[in-house]
Amino acid sequence: MSTMRAQIPVQSAARRPLLARRRLDSERVISWVLFLMALSALSGLAVITAFIFKEGIPIIAKVGLRRFIFSSHWYPLEGEFGILPMIVGSLMVTAGAMVIGMVFGLGCAILLTQYCPPRMVSIIKPAIELLAGIPSVVYGFIGVAILVPFIRDYLGGPGLSVLASSIVLGVMMLPTITSISVDALRAVPKSYIEGSIALGATEWQTTHMVVLKAARSGIVAAVILGMGRAVGETMAVIMVAGNTLELPHSILDPVRTLTSNIALEMGYAAGDHRKALFATGVVLFVIIMVLNTIALRVSRRRSKVKVLAK
Amino acid sequence: MRIAPSITQRIAVSIMWTLAAVAMGVLAFIITYILWHGLPHLSWAFLTESPKSMGREGGVFPMIVGTLWVTMLAVVIAAPVGVATAIYLTEYTHEGKMTAAIRFGADCLAGIPSIIFGLFGFVFFVITLGMGLSVISGALTVALMVLPTIIRTSEEAIRAVPRAYRDVAYGLGSTRWQMVTRVVVRSALPGIATGVVLSVGRSISETAAVMLTAGSALGLPQSIFQSSRTLSLHFYILSREGISMTNAYATASVLIIAIMAINLSAYWLMRRFVGKA
Numbered sequence: 001m002s003t004m005r006a007q008i009p010v011q012s013a014a015r016r017p018l019l020a021r022r023r024l025d026s027e028r029v030i031s032w033v034l035f036l037m038a039l040s041a042l043s044g045l046a047v048i049t050a051f052i053f054k055e056g057i058p059i060i061a062k063v064g065l066r067r068f069i070f071s072s073h074w075y076p077l078e079g080e081f082g083i084l085p086m087i088v089g090s091l092m093v094t095a096g097a098m099v100i101g102m103v104f105g106l107g108c109a110i111l112l113t114q115y116c117p118p119r120m121v122s123i124i125k126p127a128i129e130l131l132a133g134i135p136s137v138v139y140g141f142i143g144v145a146i147l148v149p150f151i152r153d154y155l156g157g158p159g160l161s162v163l164a165s166s167i168v169l170g171v172m173m174l175p176t177i178t179s180i181s182v183d184a185l186r187a188v189p190k191s192y193i194e195g196s197i198a199l200g201a202t203e204w205q206t207t208h209m210v211v212l213k214a215a216r217s218g219i220v221a222a223v224i225l226g227m228g229r230a231v232g233e234t235m236a237v238i239m240v241a242g243n244t245l246e247l248p249h250s251i252l253d254p255v256r257t258l259t260s261n262i263a264l265e266m267g268y269a270a271g272d273h274r275k276a277l278f279a280t281g282v283v284l285f286v287i288i289m290v291l292n293t294i295a296l297r298v299s300r301r302r303s304k305v306k307v308l309a310k
Numbered sequence: 311m312r313i314a315p316s317i318t319q320r321i322a323v324s325i326m327w328t329l330a331a332v333a334m335g336v337l338a339f340i341i342t343y344i345l346w347h348g349l350p351h352l353s354w355a356f357l358t359e360s361p362k363s364m365g366r367e368g369g370v371f372p373m374i375v376g377t378l379w380v381t382m383l384a385v386v387i388a389a390p391v392g393v394a395t396a397i398y399l400t401e402y403t404h405e406g407k408m409t410a411a412i413r414f415g416a417d418c419l420a421g422i423p424s425i426i427f428g429l430f431g432f433v434f435f436v437i438t439l440g441m442g443l444s445v446i447s448g449a450l451t452v453a454l455m456v457l458p459t460i461i462r463t464s465e466e467a468i469r470a471v472p473r474a475y476r477d478v479a480y481g482l483g484s485t486r487w488q489m490v491t492r493v494v495v496r497s498a499l500p501g502i503a504t505g506v507v508l509s510v511g512r513s514i515s516e517t518a519a520v521m522l523t524a525g526s527a528l529g530l531p532q533s534i535f536q537s538s539r540t541l542s543l544h545f546y547i548l549s550r551e552g553i554s555m556t557n558a559y560a561t562a563s564v565l566i567i568a569i570m571a572i573n574l575s576a577y578w579l580m581r582r583f584v585g586k587a
Binding site: 026027030031033034035037038039040041042043044045046047048051052055103104107108110111115124126127128129130131133134135136137138139140141142144145146171174201202203204205207208225228231232233234235238239259262263266277278281284285288289291292295296 | 339398421516
């Protein structure tokens, strides 16, 4: 095979050496151009990291990392930059969203892969993809129009709250968790399921004792990536979280997240204030990167295990 | 008391059907709610007129133009780069440290929140490169955001092309580049197109990054170096500042209809050409 492939250019090279050489060179040029374009994602990431850190690090150095992260005084005009309430806000909102997104997202994924007849799959799956396509501002708007008044009337508090943001973000996380979990659940070898059924287990026993165990790391990766989504979501959270600067004491209190802090104040911030917003971005960036790395690690371990199993 | 396994099974399955039904219900509710309130105010005039008094009256024509500009430019920039990356990863190199690094870059880029892209676009395109708050700054920022999606979907589509096709192309004496362009990319085209269509959807719904890079000017952009407000940002401003609820609903309807059309066509492409979605 390879000798055949080599022969053809050699023949034409004998007849038209110039053309053949040019063709060989153009292949090398193409390869280099493709390589340079392939570097774009990596270099994009590098440039983004460099610029966010370049803008944000000086102010963290000036205020002091500990004070920047652990102080709860954010008075940008007086030079007080403490983002503890935003960090706590982001964490609370994400934790709540994770519970909701995991229950619903995993439920849908198990249903789609194990129990759902194909005709229903072809309805539910595109619907979940559509859920992922709806703009975050629309989610935020529905949250304000429906959820916030409901919470205010029936549960108390101002309505704009950790709870409202968690529910909105949970729904937004659902497609991420579902689609990645579906992949993980589909990757479980059929023989595991057949073996379990043959031993007399019911379908549900098979699901939670065999399938979920085998797909565990993929599901963990799905949930972590979903968390990344929730930590990073901006517009929907601005609309339903209330954006106060106080530390929340209950899930009915309003909060401000890291992302909304940036989006709300970027429009008019200048000087140190603007730099402090970039520093908020640095903290957010670090949280996201940690989550992404964990998710990548976990899912890579899964693929290694799969290779070994074969 | 121990519950019989068959009963547990019934309970578990019905709980999962309920969860899925709730998720479907939420989707149906969002779409109906927006369209119910928005469609009555949607008219030809709304789509073709400029807004008056900050959007209280008039239409959304400049925002539609701005959205189209940002989206089209972003995709036109990101698609060639993304497809080239996918071709390089699948056809022009072996798995190694370099491909792992490139994939790591794309995976990380996919996880970065839009507000960070916004901050970056603001300091890099708007200020450092001096493009100002403009359509082009917004488009370049969004292009970076959708790049991972295009790389991922194109790579999958290209990998799905049977090996035999490549062997036949080589057997007929084609060079690698001829094989890639005339055989591989051509048969992977529907899959690549699906990725591009999904990226269009993502660009249309993007708000935070566009707010910081394309600005929020109300006028019709005369060139790509002018600021322009996109539909999603217009909807955000109208509803959040309580300028006009009727116009907010109508704008949201335009957005929802666009997103639904885009998702449907992506789904159709997938089913029609790639097999099972």
